[in-house]
Amino acid sequence: MPRPGSHGYDIKRAHLRKRLENTGAAADEEADREANRRLQRDPKYAPERQSERGRGPKGER
Structure with missing residues (x-):
């Protein structure tokens, strides 16, 4: 699944924002938020949890 800040997440957010604007569920300036x-x-x-390996040798601190 796309995570916040990724390209896939931005695409999903843009599609949802456009749908909110078109249906009138949110004002144009509020639709993005x-x-x-x-x-x-x-x-x-x-966000996915990091694995033990992803935290590195100092991750247990």
Whole structure:
């Protein structure tokens, strides 16, 4: 799943923002913030936990 800040996440956010603007669910200036809030609440887009290896040798501190 795309994570916040990735290209895939930005595409999903842009599509959702456009849908919110077209349906009138959010004002144009609020649509971007609302799209971002909705995607971040979705558990599919939650940041993945780093593995033990990803934390490196000083990760246990």
